[in-house]
């Protein structure tokens with residue numbers, strides 16, 4: 084079953100799409116990450132210029148029926164790229180985080196998101212983080228819904244997540260609550276990070292959608308500042 088425009092649309096099987104706000108939807112899928120069972124979330128943004136899928140999961144392209152026409156598939160960091168090839172094969176322009184094309188030489192990307200800008204039209208601002216080369220995450224800001232779309236920048240694991248995932252995330256300093264991991268605390272280049280966050284925090288976002296955990300529906304800017312209080 085899936086949900087479009089607030090309505091459950093069911094085939095009796097398959098993934099579940101949820102409307103988050105006007106023109107922004109999410110689809111969750113189970114995945115294993117370093118052996119951990121963890122749900123991962125794809126975000127779908129409908130713009131006047133076409134539909135963007137961020138951090139794509141394995142799903143049929145007709146899941147977009149009733150939303151709009153597929154145009155872009157974004158692999159937003161060096162870890163979230165497993166299914167972007169499926170969406171490129173389905174007709175999307177593939178856009179990659181910096182460094183990812185070297186890791187996925189089997190894929191042909193249209194572009195690399197290596198500077199702050201609007202390659203997906205003026206409704207979406209892309210902000211690449213320069214401070215964490217291990218991931219090279221690119222954050223998207225969807226202006227109409229005041230939503231910041233992040234991948235692994237912060238986690239907000241649900242209490243309903245599998246125990247093993249919660250335990251591992253707690254050991255990594257990333258649970259409970261909306262948090263970063265210890266890896267970021269240790270490895271982030273802090274001078275660059277402060278510059279990156281100046282750009283992010285200058286945007287008028289209220290909601291945060293992340294790839295793992297519960298969406299922060301409101302107060303997202305304060306939640307992000309709190310998660311990065313060790314930096315800011």
Ligand SMILES: [Fe+2]
Pocket residue numbers: 162163234235294295
């Ligand atoms: Fe992730």
